[in-house]
Amino acid sequence: MSLASLNRTPYNEAGFCSREGLSMAHNDLLLDLLILFGFATLIAVIVRRVRQSAIVAYLLTGIVVGPSGFSLIANRGAIETMAEIGVALLLFTIGMEFSLDRIVAMRRLVLGAGGRQVVLTTAAVLGLALLANHDWRQGIYWGFLVAASSTAIVLKLLLEREEVETIHGRIIVGVLLFQDLCVVPMMAVLPALTAPPGEIILAVVFALAKVIGAGALILFAARFFFPLLWSRIVEVRTSEILIIAVIFFSLGTAWASAALGLSVALGAFIAGIALSETSYAYQIHAEVLPFRDSFNSLFFISIGMLLDLKFVQHHWAAVLGIAALIFVLKLLTGFSSILSMGFTARKSLMAGLSLAQVGEFSFILLHQGERLNLVPAGEYQIFLAAAIITMMLTPVIVQLSPEISRRMPEIQRLRQIFPGPGELELETQAAPLRDHVIICGYGLNGRMLARTLRRLGIEYLVLELDPAIVRRATAEGESIFFGDSTKAEILEKAGVSRARALVYAISDPFALPRAVATAHTMNPDLVTIVRTARLRHASALEKAGASQVIASELSAAKEVISRVIELYGVPDDKQDVTRGAERVADSLLDWE
Incomplete structure (x- = not known):
């Protein structure tokens, strides 16, 4: 008998929650968390030995404990609620990591290579979707999903290999930075894609206007109100109060964003940007990081729990085909985008190979798209399985990328199209x-x-x-x-x-x-x-x-x-x- 088969409702026959029922529900939730974190720890240790990312471990954990595995989790609603908090904290810390000075310093790589990669990938996926007789709105949505690469996996591999300061390392970081920036408008535009055909353009403009308006309001408060507030909080010199204030601010801003018709994650991201330029950003980031990682792991576990292994088993050819298509498409668009900036074919190939996977933000967009009915259940399962495959292959591909690029000769015809060495x-x-x-x-x-x-x-x-x-x-x-x-x-x-x-x-x-x-x-x-x-x-x-x-x-x-x-x-x-x-x-x- 699975744990999911047990009756865990805390309500009595009259519809009221008894003290005993509430206690049982709390114990059940505690048991679910123990199962999740226990399996996550075990699987993370195993996958790290084969140089895989913790994100892959969390996704595999969800598969193992979810309905397709041992079906150990019954209180999925509470887990998904905590996962939403994890996404909000993730976007909050990502926002805090953005630096306007850094973006300005890397603007050529961020806007040039990153902008071309995102536009090319989205356009290519849209074209393929139209050829497959899909609606153009679904094509744009799929383009958003495929355009993002995994900042967490790729950046960690670059740090481990000491390649962040190399030419191709700086290119990769610039492209990843632009992709992360694009999450904000992408998340804002998705609900507009569900509007009636004649109102889509107006809905997109209105959605972007709301993002700009909410962002301006929050940034205004961050400029003239928050510094005084945070200076008073920091003066107390108590880390517990600082942690509580950070959680209140990030989740409070996320709630306010939802109240304005925007997503919770989007509000948290804007809140992070608002604090990124304050003198307390580093301390705040350090305090919230453990909470983010804990709750964030629940999000990826909950995504893994949604994977239907029986469906994947019956459609394995489609899964492998989509995974291969994503890899080739992102390799070509990344390679072309960087080559067009004037870099050599070898460096462009190394960067393109490193970016040829689906990113963690794609899962956030995938989750949002499922709620908006932008993706059918079957396509959801195929993309989810294909995305996990591309992420698992990334360490091997990055490891082999220098040797692959070294064996690639400079192509004279490409030099006639793109700038080359003088x-x-x-x-x-x-x-x-x-x-x-x-x-x-x-x-x-x-x-x-x-x-x-x-x-x-x-x-x-x-x-x-x-x-x-x-x-x-x-x-x-x-x-x-x-x-x-x-x-x-x-x-x-x-x-x-x-x-x-x-x-x-x-x-x-x-x-x-x-x-x-x-x-x-x-x-x-x-x-x-x-x-x-x-x-x-x-x-x-x-x-x-x-x-x-x-x-x-x-x-x-x-x-x-x-x-x-x-x-x-x-x-x-x-x-x-x-x-x-x-x-x-x-x-x-x-x-x-």
């Missing part, structure tokens, strides 16, 4: 150079080195993969060229066989060893200086042929040790900071 100009400018320095990467380190060499009269040239940086630096008179410094043909045109030094001032732990080995093969006498973030990458770079490897964390450790020793007045002849730091660092590498 190899002819590079070869022409580098031809007269002898005994020069090749700087790979024009970040802070690259810029400082270039400025120093220019002041000393030492000849150099710079290779950079970001076309916007190349255009800006070229306008300032810098000797900089668009080119992939990990490719032998680009290094050859930059005169690596005649150069004295090659400096890699880029952050890409997977591409650098191969690039150093290529350069060393082309010119064994070349002095190759490589900057890396982590000391544990130094050994591979030295084996590849690097003359000198400078690890940022070791340099920082030396500086920290030096500053602390200075505080205690240790004589210079007893400090020996450099050799001591290196010796300690070597002994601690086994800890990582």
